[in-house]
Amino acid sequence: MTILLLALRRLAASLPTLLVILAGLFLLLQLAPGDTVDALMAQMGGGDPATAEELRRYYGLDLPAAAQLGRYLWRLVQLDLGQSAIYGKPVATVIAERLPVTLLLMGASLTLAFLGGTFLGVLAARRIGQWPDTLISTLGLMFYATPSFWFGLMGIVLFAIHLGWLPAGGFEEVGAGYTGLAHVLDVARHLVLPTLTLALVFLATYLRIMRASMLEVMSLDYVRTARAKGLGETGIIVRHALRNALLPMVTLVGLQAGTMLGGSVVVESVFALPGLGRLAYESVVQRDLNTLLGIVFVSALLVITVNFLVDLIYGRLDPRIAAGR
């Protein structure tokens, strides 16, 4: 209960900051050369100034910036993100259509990165200085230094073009009309490469942190106490070291949630996945600032949610949290 309260309190504390930041962003976007209407007109192949004027009035773009900001924030509070000029639909609808793909991609990548990173990190720490450690650490460094989009492209070259094992892009086989399990398998096949691509750099980070964290924990006094009790090495790792070493990892997941979302922009573009990241890219290219702002808002909510969950998990793992440290 205390943990939930603490997490909720942190949640509550992050919301006002978020609104301030969004207000800042909104004003920033006022500085942008050209607005949505310009973009629309350009897309329609030009048009007369009268139409543009009318459209501006329709979107409320003729009002002073402060009034626009007020209107915008008020609508945000009601979760009304406005109208997407390019897609001709409410931004909320457009985002809702794209969100599941991104959530699926992030969830799969996070799971892979976390489990893989934990396992490899523990393995490397156990064999420190020996070949498994050297191999794992070297691979970790390489993964960390590889640009994800390049890794994705090379994956496409190898697995889609040369070997033909996996599809080169997209979320599902268009027009195949799969249902049920076949559909699930189809989506899964499409997500293998994107998931690997997005997960790799995080896996590298997690394994480095886990290795360092394990080494640190294994040198602590209470591990020596466990040894003095006659506990074997495996027992020490499972019962004493692992849970303690996981604490920094859990913190890291919260800190990197935003980075991961940013990474999905690139990965979704590489694999032509119809997700939030690709939507962000499209709205930048097409100057659909309303949609871009909406995406930023939703992303921030997503990151805040992840951090809320992380707080809860951390509180469960570490009894000291409830005591207020």
Place this chain on the structure above:
Amino acid sequence: MAALRRYARNPAALLGAVLLLLVIAVALSAPLLFPKDPLGLAGRPLQWPFVNPKVWLGTDASGRDIAAQIFHGARVSLLIGLVATVIAIAIGIAVGAVAGFYSGLVDDVLMRVTEAFQTLPNFLLLLVLVAVFGSDITTVTVAIGLVSWPAPARLTRAEFLTLRNREFVQACRVLGMGDARIIAREILPNALPPVIVYASVVMAVAILLESALAFLNLSDPNVASWGNLIGAGRGVLRTQWYVSAIPGVAILVTVLAVSLVGQGLNDALNPRLRGPAPVKAPA
């Protein structure tokens, strides 16, 4: 000096230094070896590497020399990485030092702002900044610096939080030293090593961010950037995959070099963090 000797004894760190020097040499020699515009037409498009000695790494779909783009791209990557890192570290140290030293309300406000920046996905924020201010190389560099400062700020703050309660800082206060002097002359030099080490991470990320931006065609199209080249190679990925592959290797090597140097510095500056805890030396 002891740190330098420890660094030299670490093979991975030495490899990093060698690779980094190599990349710097490539960047410096670019105008000498490839004096012409790297984005100009150099020959028949899509020549494979190691076929035509005049364009030994081949040409891309527009007939531009890949080797020239790689060499000039090294300049861009290093420059953007360096300047963005300096911006991020400078902001980070300023914010972190003030927040960590004063705590209380100042800390609260500064940390809220930092958290807010961390809540917004940095690449998305970068997209917004580029969308608003355009994508010439200066803007991109400053924008990357602006989205990268929260982590160094948190690190600096953490260092300041522990150091400011150390007895040597209290001793300076008791001597009657002013806050500004304590921050700049007493705490900062002791807080700096981990931040400097972290700068290598910031630089690696900055190079990756720029290349991702360029890959999406959102960076400056008028400079030879590795990311641009990878993006340009996408269209011919099916057959001429080397156009995308070669600049990717360049990025990998550069980021790897920066990371290895950073890790080597870390191990050299904090020797006790390597491996299991050492024996308590009998005094």
Place this chain on the structure above:
Amino acid sequence: MSELLSVKNLSVRLPPGADRSHALSDVSLTLAANEILCVVGESGSGKSVLANTVMRLLPPGVRPDAGAVLFQGRDLVGASEAEMRRLRGAKIGMIFQEPMTALNPLRRAGDQIAETFRIHTRLGARAIRDKTLALLDEVRMPDPRAALRAYPHELSGGQRQRVMIAMALALEPALLIADEPTTALDVTTQGRILALIREIQARRGMGVLFITHDFGVVAEIADRVAVMQAGRLVEEGPADAVLNRPQAPYTRALIGAVPPLLPRAPRPGTDAAPILTIEGVSKTYRKGGGFLSGRPRVTHAVRDVSLSLPRGTTLGIVGESGSGKSTLARCIVRLLDPETGTIRLGDTGAGPVDLASLSRRAMRAEARRVQMVFQDPFASLNPRRRAGELVAQGPMLLGVSRADAMAKARELFGLVGLDPAAMDRLPHEFSGGQRQRIGLARALALEPDLLVADEPVSALDVSVQAQVLALLDGLRDRLGLSMLFITHDLRVAGQICDRIAVMKDGAVVEAGPTAEVFSAPQAAYTRALLDAVPGRGWIPGRAPIPAAVSAV
């Protein structure tokens, strides 16, 4: 008595690059069942390595290269790891120094004790629970049932050490190794834990290998004593013989450095006019209570303290951790801002100043009149500044030229017994005692009227401690210093203080001349504190006084 543990010509090698080649050289010892053997020595003597060699818990790279450790006739040096695991916890129990870190913070205390049973026995969950409860009861845990479910952070230091003892004793080991088990504890808690160890040892007839640096503890608990120096055994014998008729010169020097629990001889002129008068000073800490983070928890660290310090004398503030003594010291030098009360610093020309009411800026101007010496010789010097510069810094802040300040630092180096040639060395090139001298020189450089010393010798080995105390005492006389001396150690307080104030929970419970406080303590807490000093009946360098007479 049968021989339980026998260490024969044991040498333990250190990894290359250490200060010396061997942590232990040719050490031979025996421990009988049903006796307590204290291994005593200063830091770096190898006493902890000895304990960890028996348990085979040495850090990597440190290994025995000669000799044997026979436990019940079995050689532990050559035993397999599996064999050692069967012995650890079952036949040999061990307790450590730091109760704060020796328990896993994420697991309940009961669970951690129960683990010993789970490793070595096939008992069911219920039986284990009953046995764990019985153990917690045996180590006198208040409310054993609650302790069973408590996490380490919910227990006090003494309670955690009880949990550690319960864990080590769970399977009734024949040998208990205790590595400085009471060093991190407050004196009253220490007294109780020592009594507990002794009682259980007698009841179970265990052999105890007790590692300590504290001769008071030795006097309190040892049947036999082994003295170690730099990895070698210097002297060994029955406690009475070693403590009162030491043979080896090193033992004699060490015991000579232990301050007796006696008040110093009164000095003339200790009733001068006060240089420092504290009235009604209070300081509370608020934890939490920031922006949206809930109700703050308030701790009254110092409550309504009034004290006065006659010029040219030393006032000791004695108390356990959490008594508020350090907070009070920090209020006086204004590292902390007291909430109420006045801190008047006597008249030096300009008339008395109330330090408590000064603004931060004004306090900086008064800084030179009050200086402080800190506890930790490793944390109190900026590792990046040279020693001379550290000392010269204060005068330079007052506008003295660099050359003059350095000349003054040179003079001060001589005064505190350091070689002026060492001025351009960095702090890590000095030993702990030398660093403390640098800290003292830094404070003296401003020629303060009042010196506040916060536990200045508690991090030092006993022989170094004696030197620094002698230096402080000598400087006070030569320079006419007035000193506020914060300490938890009554022996040290008796050695150096003219007057003593005893603090508990933020308040002064008793204050008076040292001799009076020692011989006729008024407050019950003062009596408890004096009674808890280990080895209080033993006066170093004299035959023991029977307990009945030594009612100090």
